[in-house]
Amino acid sequence: MPNRDTTQPDRRTLLLAGAGLALAGSAAAEEAPGGLTDLPLVPPRTEFVYEAVVEIAPLVPLGDSPLGERRIVPITGGRFQGPRIRGTVLPGGADRQLVRKDGVRQLDALYEMKAEDGAILTVRNQVLIDPGRDGAPDYRYSTIAVTAPEGPHAWLNRLVLVGTLHSLRPAQAAVLVRAFRLA
CATH class of the missing domain: 2.40.160.20 (Porin)
Known part of the structure; x- marks a missing residue:
């Protein structure tokens, strides 16, 4: 039986947390172009x-x-x-x-x-x-x-x-x- 005394996050808190994760993900993608590895993107000369x-x-x-x-x-x-x-x-x-x-x-x-x-x-x-x-x-x-x-x-x-x-x-x-x- 679940503990009813534990406070559940409300919808606004969940939305803000999701937005934070999305921003963190886009920042990580900017650091690693292509987003698949952490190797720097070095275009050929x-x-x-x-x-x-x-x-x-x-x-x-x-x-x-x-x-x-x-x-x-x-x-x-x-x-x-x-x-x-x-x-x-x-x-x-x-x-x-x-x-x-x-x-x-x-x-x-x-x-x-x-x-x-x-x-x-x-x-x-x-x-x-x-x-x-x-x-x-x-x-x-x-x-x-x-x-x-x-x-x-x-x-x-x-x-x-x-x-x-x-x-x-x-x-x-x-x-x-x-x-x-x-x-």
Whole structure:
């Protein structure tokens, strides 16, 4: 049988206690962004690796698919340079594109670059372009994987690269790719 002499908290006291717990919880979440651990949130930095002017041929439509419009853009050449590397973009690669039903474009470019010392690098650049809406700029960022042979450029094999993409039209039938390492 419960002890009736014990004072029970009233509704106001319970509400105030709950509000206090909620405030304490939000303060803890501010101290640990993400709220799952007490590890500090340290966003990655980026460091410039290279930029490439990639020359392109006219777009070739490949037809519609259930996912959207397919197309391909042949890569005809170009050049690249950065603090530790420079050379030419070789012809023969291509940028396969999917224009989704929502207007977002997914690009998957595969091509080779030849460094000044003759080393051949294979580049896979996967880009997502979301056209700006309501006056906002386009969102155009990529992940870039570079495969280099053993030797002086092998350092590229150990990087996570992200990139940007800008059209150089109408001045030039090319795009500008800038690659940054996550640090």
